Amino acid sequence: MRLSKLTDYATVILSVIAKNNSCVHSAVGMAEVTGIAQPTVSKVLKLLVKAKVLISVRGAKGGYRLARSPEKISVAAVINALEGPIALTECSASHHACEQARGCEIQGNWDLINKTVHNALESVTLADLILPVRPPREINIPVASLYR
Amino acid sequence: MRLSKLTDYATVILSVIAKNNSCVHSAVGMAEVTGIAQPTVSKVLKLLVKAKVLISVRGAKGGYRLARSPEKISVAAVINALEGPIALTECSASHHACEQARGCEIQGNWDLINKTVHNALESVTLADLILPVRPPREINIPVASLYR
């Protein structure tokens, strides 16, 4: 139940970029600002480009910039870029491919849980992350009620 | 963003127990029913006892039974038993211990995301898992709204 370090890095890096998206940011520059080793920063940036979260500009004076506004980049998208699709269990990841246990009928329920977690992460954007922390105003209506 | 296999096993095993909690269940018995290797089943069961999700009865005719009713055993508790506290990021896990990146001020926001995911998992119980799947009736109000 942990995000990988790379995903953590990604959010930090993206936050920096989001705060000033008017110009492009180079990998070395980002490494200096964040304190993360440059090769690692590059790795993360490349993955984010591949997932179309960032756009790259090659050549001298090149660098990276957001592919869309921070409001449209969800945490779920970032996780997806670094770790692949959000799927808590094997069953949810590849339908019908799970033969872990006989007599298991909870697959469908896992799907629901998955969707809930996914929704939660989908609804938080980069724009939210760079804001100062505020206490919640609305309370989350939990999934349990879905079942009762 | 995956649960470990052991956690997956745990939910399957717990589901079986939950469906008939009047008698105790032995590790070998559970292994036969679920098709999971017996030593692995034992490992999972021991962890669940340690986390007070299950109660064990030692000696001949011993076995395991739920520590409380299925409605009171959340998925979050199960994950916690197998994988430790739910903390998506290093920052959330150990406060002030994260020195991954300089100039990072999103820690507090991660905390909120964490809580949201935790809430979602806390609100799904073992009782829900063993029910036939139903489409959601109420919609989750996502965290994003917390920030806007």
Add this chain to the structure above:
DNA sequence: TATAACTAGGACCATTTTAGTACTATTTAA
């Protein structure tokens, strides 16, 4: 046109984590 400053895309290895197994000790019903 040459150069320097960039990114693209792999390949690679060390480390850590995970999964699974095994062993010994303890408990208890029959």
Add this chain to the structure above:
DNA sequence: TTAAATAGTACTAAAATGGTCCTAGTTATA
């Protein structure tokens, strides 16, 4: 007394992760 159970721990093999490095391609600009 014995057999059927769990408790606890240690161990190994396999997989995932983190991190680095190398080569190739692109482009502004001196």
